[in-house]
Amino acid sequence: MEYGLRAKPRQPAAFDAPQVGTFLHYLLEHVTADVLKRGGFAQVEETELRELTTYYIRRYMEQELRNFQGRGARFKYLFARLRNTAWAVVEQVAEEMRHSDFVPLEFELSFGDGGTLPAVVVSEPDAQLRIGGKVDRVDGWVKDGKLYLRVVDYKSGRKSFDLAAVRMGLDIQMLLYLFALQKEGAQHFGHEIEPAGVLYLPARDEILSAERNIPPEKLRREREKQLRRSGLLLSDPEVLQAMEHESLQEPHFLPVRVGKDGSISGSIASAARLGKLGRYVDKLVRQIGREVRQGNIDADPCCHSEEDSYCQYCDWAPACHFQDGRDGDHLRYILPVKPEEFWDELEREDEEGGDK
Numbered sequence: 001m002e003y004g005l006r007a008k009p010r011q012p013a014a015f016d017a018p019q020v021g022t023f024l025h026y027l028l029e030h031v032t033a034d035v036l037k038r039g040g041f042a043q044v045e046e047t048e049l050r051e052l053t054t055y056y057i058r059r060y061m062e063q064e065l066r067n068f069q070g071r072g073a074r075f076k077y078l079f080a081r082l083r084n085t086a087w088a089v090v091e092q093v094a095e096e097m098r099h100s101d102f103v104p105l106e107f108e109l110s111f112g113d114g115g116t117l118p119a120v121v122v123s124e125p126d127a128q129l130r131i132g133g134k135v136d137r138v139d140g141w142v143k144d145g146k147l148y149l150r151v152v153d154y155k156s157g158r159k160s161f162d163l164a165a166v167r168m169g170l171d172i173q174m175l176l177y178l179f180a181l182q183k184e185g186a187q188h189f190g191h192e193i194e195p196a197g198v199l200y201l202p203a204r205d206e207i208l209s210a211e212r213n214i215p216p217e218k219l220r221r222e223r224e225k226q227l228r229r230s231g232l233l234l235s236d237p238e239v240l241q242a243m244e245h246e247s248l249q250e251p252h253f254l255p256v257r258v259g260k261d262g263s264i265s266g267s268i269a270s271a272a273r274l275g276k277l278g279r280y281v282d283k284l285v286r287q288i289g290r291e292v293r294q295g296n297i298d299a300d301p302c303c304h305s306e307e308d309s310y311c312q313y314c315d316w317a318p319a320c321h322f323q324d325g326r327d328g329d330h331l332r333y334i335l336p337v338k339p340e341e342f343w344d345e346l347e348r349e350d351e352e353g354g355d356k
């Protein structure tokens, strides 16, 4: 309904999660772009960063929220509370970037008609599928003439990157754009491109439950835990170190772990595995394209459990009438998968070379 009919759900008057996400996106984009003009996060003092953040919060209030005209007291209260979250998110991004050689190269990079880059095109002998969209941020680092790119998505919800979902053909947009950049981005960026990974960056209104007299350092660690990124990164130690200087000893931001023997584990994959993942994503998109052309628009919702099914919160439920267990309606469960199982499966499929 959303993409076919371009229907829009009713908007409540409160400052809800999507609006929080829009505001935090706005703030991160503008503050980061300004900081880069001033030489990068390492050159900008904390007080300057606060001033800049305050400036853009005020600008958002004036321009986007028209100084709260027509808004109630609750809206104002929620927005005031959100300011503290906004500072924490911006400061965390600043802290991460101060410890990184990767630099934001693009914000809201769009693919498709009127976009910065052409649509992602999947060609079949008798048809062509064109995919448009945008990514929140693209960071890059140049090494030996190659530009390593990572795609960053600001997440206002609790969603994290999950191979089990990818296995079901879900949440593949960031990967799709990452591999599209590898294939088509050289001209735009002026370098041969190597995919360095995808990251979900939490940008949400997080209320921590902690004791009143919690020491500031402990509070910082707790917040750091809440704001830890998820994703999938190239396992090359040099690249990981460029992303976060301490990643091979004590990572704070990246979804990687360091063993006592110095071994690196977590959400990482070799270049060969990322290559296979790229082919898998391509296959998935072709399959989706074929199904759409064949007129298959069946309601086919996936979930981890009945309680977390998208149908519970779906704006279109009253029109869709999906009911698990009735006639042909069935929820598809996202079953957990261990990373090694996922990669083994992918490798088998890649060797067989067949379509999904």
Ligand code: SF4
Binding pocket: 299, 300, 301, 310, 311, 314, 315, 316, 317, 320, 321, 322
């Ligand atoms: S109610 Fe469920 S099946 Fe129907 S559109 Fe929403 S998420 Fe999909």
